[in-house]
Amino acid sequence: xxxxxxxxxLELIKxxxxxxxxxxxxxxxNSTLLGGGGVDAAIHNRGGPKILEECKRxxxxxxxxxxxxxxxxxxxxxxxxxNHVIHTVGPIxxxxxxxxxxxxxxSYWNSLKLASMKExxxxxxxxxxxxxYNYPTEEASIIxxxxxxxxxxxEDKIKKVTIVLFSNRDLDIYNKxxxxxxxxx
Ligand code: ADP
Numbered sequence: 766x767x768x769x770x771x772x773x774x775l776e777l778i779k780x781x782x783x784x785x786x787x788x789x790x791x792x793x794x795n796s797t798l799l800g801g802g803g804v805d806a807a808i809h810n811r812g813g814p815k816i817l818e819e820c821k822r823x824x825x826x827x828x829x830x831x832x833x834x835x836x837x838x839x840x841x842x843x844x845x846x847x848n849h850v851i852h853t854v855g856p857i858x859x860x861x862x863x864x865x866x867x868x869x870x871x872s873y874w875n876s877l878k879l880a881s882m883k884e885x886x887x888x889x890x891x892x893x894x895x896x897x898y899n900y901p902t903e904e905a906s907i908i909x910x911x912x913x914x915x916x917x918x919x920e921d922k923i924k925k926v927t928i929v930l931f932s933n934r935d936l937d938i939y940n941k942x943x944x945x946x947x948x949x950x
Contacts, residue, residue: 766940768947770917774925775910777943779936782929783811788885789839789849790929791876793893796831796854798824798838803896804931808850812843816850835871837879849885851876855894858901866908869894873912881922889927892935902935906942914946 768775782790782804792808795801798820800809809817819840824831832838837853853876856868872893880888890909894900913926930936 766943768943770914770947772921773917773923775913775917775943775947776925776927777936777939778927778929779931779933780929781807781931782889782891783807783845785889785927785929786846787887787889787925787927788847789851789880789883789888790842790845790847791837791888791890791893792850792852793891793896793898794832794852794854796833798828798832798852801897804891808845812845812850815843816840820852835868835875837872837875839879839883847889849883851879851888853893855898855900858894858899861904865894865900866904869900869905869908870912873909874916877913877916877920877923877926881920884922886923887925887927888923889929891929891931892939895935902938903942906939907946910939910942910946 766777793804832854834854834856839851842848853872855872856865895902895905
């Protein structure tokens, strides 16, 4: 589905984020920035070694203890169609009472902020934290869409945000949340 938010478009699609053409795709990384499973592994596999080299450099120079949850950093897109990868660390779900909603919102927000700072116009997100980090997808989808809405209403440099869902079930959940949040009743 497609929605208009201020001067931008939000698009929800099913697909593989490593195949998406955008100024940046977002990686649901872990704090080591040195690779993991799920979408992180897919991005490094398709993007090639340049991405990991830059991640290692960022660890050495800026984040020796790892990237804190909710923060975001940017690297090349290597061999991907996307020019850049924005790596963010979403929260691990521990029942929802350990600031998970706030931290998940921060991951989306800081990724968008970094994209704006770099003058990027199109950005694609996966469903951050809802894989191995166990964040319930219904709750995560509401936070993702609200964060994107609030950001795009405040700042108009970004023209298009895509959320790339890996299953029909996830796409249905995100579409439902978007209709609820973005369609005037
Ligand atoms: P996290 O550790 O933040 O939970 P995961 O990579 O385990 O991150 O999962 C996040 C979401 O990304 C899950 O919904 C998973 O199904 C999805 N995913 C995995 N591979 C891809 C891919 N290539 N493109 C888009 N989404 C993907």
